[in-house]
Amino acid sequence: MRLEPDFLLFETPVFMGSLRQTLPHWLEKKHYTQVIVLTDDNTQTHCWPQIQNLLPHSVKTITIPAGEQHKNLKTCEWIWNQMLLQQCDRKSLLINLGGGVIGDMGGFCAATWKRGIDFIQIPTTLLSMTDAAIGGKTGIDFQGIKNIIGVFQNPAAIFIDPTFLNTLAERELRSGFAEVIKHALIGSPVLLHKIHQSGNTPLPHLDWSELLRESIAVKIHVVAQDPTEQNLRMLLNFGHTIGHALESYFLDTDTPLTHGEAIAIGMICEIPKDKRAEVAKTLLRYFPVVPIPETAYPELWNMMLQDKKNSSGTVRMAVPDELPFTLNVLELSEMQLPDLLSEYQNFSPA
Ligand SMILES: NC(=O)c1ccc[n+]([C@@H]2O[C@H](COP(=O)([O-])OP(=O)(O)OC[C@H]3O[C@@H](n4cnc5c(N)ncnc54)[C@H](O)[C@@H]3O)[C@@H](O)[C@H]2O)c1
Known part of the structure; x- marks a missing residue:
């Protein structure tokens, strides 16, 4: 188990390496009322099994179709609906498990839910590990224009585990x-x-x-x-x-x-x-x-x-x-x- 982050960006710790060494310990200290994981079809298949046993048994998942064409208001509405059904309160945590699409859209949904709940980024593509997950830009596409709706909001933590890259095309x-x-x-x-x-x-x-x-x-x-x-x-x-x-x-x-x-x-x-x-x-x-x-x-x-x-x-x-x-x-x-x-x-x- 390891507590010290590899980097600190403002208040956000960035942990690199095996999630097993960092994620459960970090979570334990936080006392969230509920943990929800957002995935797309591909990260549900390839990445979720790698972290499932590191999370509380009560964890729920929300899965959306993969692809940039789904990074829009309609999908956000669907995600917010799921959060409503799961009675996601202000002390809940959203875990974004995926590439830049999941990170950007999940970050946006969390940042606007009840005026903002905590979210963490677990990027699973090289692009999101090196770029999209870091820097606090969240958002979605609107009327075909990329990233035109969004907010700056830093995640509560970022966990970078390169083993996810093994299944990436x-x-x-x-x-x-x-x-x-x-x-x-x-x-x-x-x-x-x-x-x-x-x-x-x-x-x-x-x-x-x-x-x-x-x-x-x-x-x-x-x-x-x-x-x-x-x-x-x-x-x-x-x-x-x-x-x-x-x-x-x-x-x-x-x-x-x-x-x-x-x-x-x-x-x-x-x-x-x-x-x-x-x-x-x-x-x-x-x-x-x-x-x-x-x-x-x-x-x-x-x-x-x-x-x-x-x-x-x-x-x-x-x-x-x-x-x-x-x-x-x-x-x-x-x-x-x-x-x-x-x-x-x-x-x-x-
Ligand atoms: N917020 C920022 O600062 C920032 C910076 C750069 C890019 N972005 C955004 O990031 C998005 C692009 O990110 P991306 O390239 O990660 O795209 P993506 O999230 O669409 O992922 C690419 C594909 O890889 C699949 N995938 C993800 N992880 C996988 C894994 N471990 N194994 C197998 N398949 C996997 C996904 O399902 C998807 O089909 C764009 O929407 C872009 O606007 C944001």
């Missing part, structure tokens, strides 16, 4: 790896070195606890400096201006991209030219070049204009500067976009 693992590489590029030369050192080791065989520790340290450092994204936290959006537009564009095609695949392209395009070849070399090892039809360029530009960081016809991109944890905001014009996208497509495979 390799493409999902790769998607999360793009965010790990992003953290390396914005704040951790040590992590970047470790990624380079990993050579051609297939992702499922990497030592995730070591890489996650470095990656999470970057996210925590940034969020601690700027919890509500007034300045430095924008750095976490590196690759996301062009990346989000690509993700949305490809969503309507026969070959949708994962979030990480889109962000990887975004990072190659957004990084200043003098560093582009080097960054591309790192990313292309995991993310082969994706053909982007020229006919898509105007649509991509329009999507980028809608980004909340932009004003009057220009697009602003948050990119890392020379030193770790330094933010540089670059402006992009419509004329520059085709050059960036074609330069990306002309990179040869790593």
Whole structure:
């Protein structure tokens, strides 16, 4: 049993490693009246059996269908209804056992239930372990717009156990790896070195606890400096201006991209030219070049204009500067976009 967290983000302890060593002990000290676990179909099958015997016998589960398309108000209503049926009072705890969809939506449902009950994050995808579960952003999509309804609310604790990654599809693992590489590029030369050192080791065989520790340290450092994204936290959006537009564009095609695949392209395009070849070399090892039809360029530009960081016809991109944890905001014009996208497509495979 272990009580000391690996990190502390404001009041929130972050525990890494086997849940058996940390979760029961942490729970014992809390005296919640009720514990409810939120899962999706997949985490119900693959992850719930791993934690069931660490929780009180009276624990109840709420299971929703997997996928981003369910991260909406309708599913929240269904979750709140279940909480009502289970007489979830103000001293109840909601455990979010899943990827970013479960963490974001469960966090939002808990933060608004009776003006806020405790919730904990037990992320089960690489993306949620390194990114989504940390930083207090909760929310849902509305009218097709991602994360437009939500609140900042920190969980009561975060438990990161990389053994959940054993059942994750390799493409999902790769998607999360793009965010790990992003953290390396914005704040951790040590992590970047470790990624380079990993050579051609297939992702499922990497030592995730070591890489996650470095990656999470970057996210925590940034969020601690700027919890509500007034300045430095924008750095976490590196690759996301062009990346989000690509993700949305490809969503309507026969070959949708994962979030990480889109962000990887975004990072190659957004990084200043003098560093582009080097960054591309790192990313292309995991993310082969994706053909982007020229006919898509105007649509991509329009999507980028809608980004909340932009004003009057220009697009602003948050990119890392020379030193770790330094933010540089670059402006992009419509004329520059085709050059960036074609330069990306002309990179040869790593
Ligand atoms: N709050 C934040 O700061 C933040 C940051 C980044 C992303 N996000 C959000 O995170 C979401 C994406 O997260 P995600 O990539 O984890 O998606 P996800 O939650 O949809 O999970 C991806 C898939 O993996 C399955 N899965 C999860 N864990 C598994 C396991 N251990 N074994 C087998 N299958 C498993 C899920 O059921 C799902 O089908 C988006 O909604 C995004 O907006 C939030």
